[in-house]
Amino acid sequence: MDQNSTNENTDEINELIDDYSIESLENCLQCDKKIKNSELYSTYKICHNCNFHFYIKPYDRINLLTDRESYVEFNQELPDEFNYIYDKYPDYAKRAQKDTERTGLNDSVLTGYASIGGNRCILIILDFSFMGGNLGLISGEKISLAIDLAVSKKLPIVSIISSSGTRLEEGMISIMQMAKITLSMANAKKSNIPSISLLTNPCTGQAYATLATFSDIIMSEPGASVGLSPLKDLKHSSGSVKFESRTSDSLVSRGLIDSIVNRNYQKEEISRIIDLLNNRHKLVYENKNENVNEFALSDIPIDKREYIAQHPSRPSASLFLNKVFEHFFELKGDRLLENSERIVTGLAQLGGQTVMLVAQEYIKDISSSIGKHGLSSTDFRKCTRAISLASRFNIPIITFIDTKGHDLSYEEEIKGIGVSLGGTLLSMAELNSPSMSVLIGVGGSEAALSLDISDRRLMLENAILKISDHHTEINKKNMVLGSRECKELDIVDIIVPEPIGGLHLNPDECFSLLRKVLMIELAELNEMSSRSRFRSKYNKFRGIPGFSNNMLTDLTNDVLSVKSKLTNYLNIKLGKYKSSKKP
Structure with a gap:
């Protein structure tokens, strides 16, 4: 695309911005509904009918976004050496x-x-109305200086970006402004x-590829x-482009x-996001001698627990x-x-402390496209992104485990x-x-374990560990462990009781108790x-399974019972064999 084409496109849009000013617009440009007397439009430049967001001038945006009279601009004028580019190209100037x-x-x-x-934060605004909002020597320097100041002052960076293409005059x-901003970020x-x-x-353009995509959180x-x-x-190189595929709404579904x-x-x-990422508060215990009580568990048989763990209403x-x-x-x-619905990740607070949540969403409707298969490579990448973000900001992570396993398709394998x-x-x-994992439904697969290597492993009373459905029938028999068995094997640290009859009958009771246990x-x-x-986590996993005396006794009795039955079986067979050999 040549320079004249770029300039014409930018000038064309800037003329639209001027022609359709706030004062002159009576109807929405998209739905044609009357907006002149709309409070939403007069304040925020949004159509109350179709939600179309009109262009808003940068200082008006600052007034809407920031606390009253808190914005203090810096580097409005850079040293003269940065203006040499205008002296070199008079038409550009x-x-x-x-x-x-x-x-x-x-x-x-x-x-x-x-x-x-x-x-408090450092605010960076790129505005399309000035030469398309693209990056030049001066704009690149101002962005880098702002980022460097944020580092020295330990302040979060908030950037509002409206930009297009490359400033071809420079x-x-x-192009080199991308490298400058990349290093600063x-x-x-x-x-x-x-x-x-x-x-x-x-x-x-360049601002999207650097300042936007490098951000921890991207909103639109x-x-x-x-x-x-x-x-x-894109139209010049590809012939035709669907505008809808390039909208921010489409990019959310594609995980961008x-x-x-x-x-x-x-x-x-x-x-709210700044509050969460700043992670200023930590939970402390006033009564350090208080521990989570050992709860008495019901004696429901394992097949009943398996049914409750996979109940449609759970x-x-x-x-x-x-x-x-x-x-x-x-x-x-x-x-x-992509953005998969099988994994839900996000920031939240627990008792005022920021936590990162990563949850496996068990889709019980196997007729749906996302419920039919197990977790995909995209799902695991989504988990890893959230875990990495938590690690960088020292934010505790809490995972929720409930999955039938990973996707076994050839497509996922390649x-x-x-x-x-x-x-x-x-x-x-x-x-x-710090990390904690909570088994709320079905675990026991490789996919479940991916979120279960934690400092504290919790398990709901009727949750189960079982071999994934893709294993053979021989391996599936008797390969279901309930919470009691997991506790005896030291596979889990804490069992959280469920209401009588199961979680699905009174979930709020369990939510309240789980919240208390997690905070402690x-x-x-x-x-x-x-x-x-x-070190504690390492030793714990190296020591699994932890056999208790009761379990050793039970296992010994099982071995002796099998030995006795095998001896009787062999004696019977041997007797029949000897009888058949008699003349």
Whole structure:
């Protein structure tokens, strides 16, 4: 795509921004409904009927997003050496001057200190109205300076991005801004600085590939065009492009964006995410002598437990996430291919302390496409992403286990499901922050174990461990362990009782008790160093199974019984054989 084509496209859209000003618009450009007297439109520039998000000027956006009078801009003017590019190319300087007069901005990037919901942060805004919001020498330098300041001040980074393509007037200098921003973001990640990006329409080009995709959390406004190449470039190279496939809504389903957030909820949502990632509070125990009580368990036979564990009405993991924890924010996707509903991940709080939740959602409807198969390579990558994020910010992780196993299809095998599963196993084993796992339904498979290498292993009373359905009939016989057997083998640390008759009859009773147990255990784990936790976890798993005296007695009796039965069987056979040989 040539330079003139790029400039024409940008100028065309900028003219639309000017022509359809807030004052002149009476009807929505998308649904044609009247919006002139709409409070939602006058305040947030959103159509109340179709939810179309109109362009909003950068300082208006700052006023909506930040606490009143908290924004303090910095680096509005850079040293003169950064302006040499305008002296070198007079036509470029004229175009920049034209955009300055039209927008009141001297570049596509605004940076400053801000407070969002009481949380101090560094704010970076790229605005499309100034030369398409793309990266040049000045804008790249302003972004890098802002990121470096966030590192030195230990403040989270919030970037609002509306950008397109490459600033071709600056040639290779424009391209090199990607390397500059990449190194600054790498330094921020190394320093564990939280970063959040909000994508607006359009969000393409260099800014998307660097500042947006490197962020820990990626949010977007509805209907934003998002991707590396501008739509016009894609149409030029591919002939036709479906606009819907490039919208932010589509990218959520493909696992590339975490959340779609309307403009009128963005301040609240960003503030909540900063609170969660800052991880300021830890649970402590005032009465350190108090421990989780040993609960008396029912004597339900194992076949009944197996039935209850797989009961159609038994609550799935997502209900636990919303009932046991507060302020849950879901993280969607593996940032590569898709967002699967079989795995639910997200940040939440437990008693005020931030935790990362990773849950296996057992889809009981096997007629559905996602319920028919086990966990896929995408599912394990999604788990690994959440675990890695928790480890970087020293956020405790709590996993919920309930799965029939992994996907056995040939397609998944060639996608490298073994590598993905192994990556999840290793990330759980290497985790520096406290970890707890809760078996809420069915476990016992390789897929279940991937989230079960934790400091504390909890199990609901009627949950079970059983060999996966894909194993042979010989192996499936008698290969079901209930909570009592798992406790005797030291496979689990704590058993959480269920209501009489099973979890499905009164789930709130179990949710309340589980919450209390998790808080007690997390407070205890918070007192331990990461080295002590790892050593304890290492010794625990190296010691499985832990045979109790009762179990050894039972096993000895079983062996003697089998030996006696085998002796009787051989004597009978031998007697028949001798009788057949007599003349």
